[in-house]
Amino acid sequence: MTRSHSIAVLPGDGIGPEVVACALDVLDAAEQRFGFTTERSELAAGANHYLATGELFDAVEPLLRDEDAILFGSMGDPRVTPGILERGFILEMRQRFQQAANVRPVRLYPGVPTPIAGLTPERCEMVIVRENTEGAYVGRGSTVHAGTPHAVAMQESLNTRAGIERVVDFSFRLALGRRRRLTLCHKTNILVAAGQLWQQVVADVGERYPEVEVDYVHVDAMCFHLPLTPERFDVVVTDNLFGDIITDLGAVIQGGLGVATSANLNLDGSAPSMFEAIHGSAPDIAGSGRANPAGAILSLALMLGHLGEGDAARAVEAATVEVLGGLPALAGEEMGLSTSQIGSRIAEIVREGRADTALVPDSLLGVLASLEPSRL
Numbered sequence: 001m002t003r004s005h006s007i008a009v010l011p012g013d014g015i016g017p018e019v020v021a022c023a024l025d026v027l028d029a030a031e032q033r034f035g036f037t038t039e040r041s042e043l044a045a046g047a048n049h050y051l052a053t054g055e056l057f058d059a060v061e062p063l064l065r066d067e068d069a070i071l072f073g074s075m076g077d078p079r080v081t082p083g084i085l086e087r088g089f090i091l092e093m094r095q096r097f098q099q100a101a102n103v104r105p106v107r108l109y110p111g112v113p114t115p116i117a118g119l120t121p122e123r124c125e126m127v128i129v130r131e132n133t134e135g136a137y138v139g140r141g142s143t144v145h146a147g148t149p150h151a152v153a154m155q156e157s158l159n160t161r162a163g164i165e166r167v168v169d170f171s172f173r174l175a176l177g178r179r180r181r182l183t184l185c186h187k188t189n190i191l192v193a194a195g196q197l198w199q200q201v202v203a204d205v206g207e208r209y210p211e212v213e214v215d216y217v218h219v220d221a222m223c224f225h226l227p228l229t230p231e232r233f234d235v236v237v238t239d240n241l242f243g244d245i246i247t248d249l250g251a252v253i254q255g256g257l258g259v260a261t262s263a264n265l266n267l268d269g270s271a272p273s274m275f276e277a278i279h280g281s282a283p284d285i286a287g288s289g290r291a292n293p294a295g296a297i298l299s300l301a302l303m304l305g306h307l308g309e310g311d312a313a314r315a316v317e318a319a320t321v322e323v324l325g326g327l328p329a330l331a332g333e334e335m336g337l338s339t340s341q342i343g344s345r346i347a348e349i350v351r352e353g354r355a356d357t358a359l360v361p362d363s364l365l366g367v368l369a370s371l372e373p374s375r376l
């Protein structure tokens with residue numbers, strides 16, 4: 001029987017629809033090549049939909065809940081007050097669907113230019129796992145005497161043992177299939193209460209994984225080590241806020257936001273996982289053909305890995321790397337090819353079975369695929 005997966009597609013705003021269209025072309029090619037099918041429901045969500053209807057995540061939640069996975073473009077628009085879509089849709093989805101682990105590979109692909117002088121792909125191949133439902137992103141806090149010179153703002157950070165434990169356990173399992181090194185990134189010298197809990201959980205869970213070596217780096221020091229000695233890191237686990245910040249730095253190292261990608265994984269099968277590029281909606285270049293679709297296409301690869309289509313995931317990653325490595329620049333007109341041309345080239349390589357998986361021998365996607373989806 002043909003394998004079939006039911007997915008929701010949320011193209012969103014700005015460049016989201018154009019990069020997601022490329023990812024769907026590549027998905028067509030992968031289905032033909034690897035003999036599976038998808039049932040796709042494309043849903044309107046984002047700024048236009050919000051401005052027309054006032055609807056945010058609540059409205060689509062029931063439509064998404066039974067899907068096998070969600071492919072997400074980007075959200076954000078200058079006409080909508082900052083925070084409304086980010087909190088009302090993206091964070092709401094991550095929290096309500098308990099997408100506990102935000103998995104962000106930081107991998108410099110062969111041929112891709114990096115601003116870090118002398119950095120080579122062998123030295124830059126890590127995965128940052130960002131806790132995705134708690135910390136400072138729970139939206140709890142209060143303001144007193146607002147608008148007066150005595151204004152007081154309190155912003156809380158929520159850290160639960162259960163929330164930390166599930167993401168730490170996932171990170172150990174990921175490390176086990178890789179170079180067997182797990183780094184906790186936090187700020188335990190200052191954020192003592194949260195820091196102690198994170199450290200304790202890493203120590204306790206680590207007893208179940210004696211093969212994995214554990215390391216610790218403060219988040220400020222991480223900003224120094226990440227660009228200079230990325231080879232030190234295999235899997236990095238960190239809290240929501242620190243993860244948000246250091247993964248942008250990671251994206252720079254690996255060639256820019258156009259290349260970086262992520263998986264928002266529900267680890268207990270209670271709701272679908274969501275796959276998205278790290279870049280935003282970039283309204284200034286929307287429709288101009290200057291957006292790099294690689295991040296979105298690699299998020300498709302992560303989704304395929306998660307759905308158990310490991311061979312397709314590897315082929316999509318390899319084909320993307322081949323095309324990316326040949327671009328003179330990774331953004332703007334200087335790329336030499338338009339958004340849709342890049343997508344078509346990648347799709348063609350996948351469709352014709354020409355993807356050279358030796359380009360990504362230690363495929364992260366392969367590792368993700370080897371973690372049983374039911375256990376993710």
Ligand code: IPM
Nearest residue numbers: 086087090091244247278280
């Ligand atoms: C990210 C983004 C989001 C976040 C925003 C858009 C809500 O910065 O995915 O890193 O803060 O997590």
Ligand code: MG
Nearest residue numbers: 244245247248
């Ligand atoms: Mg961010």
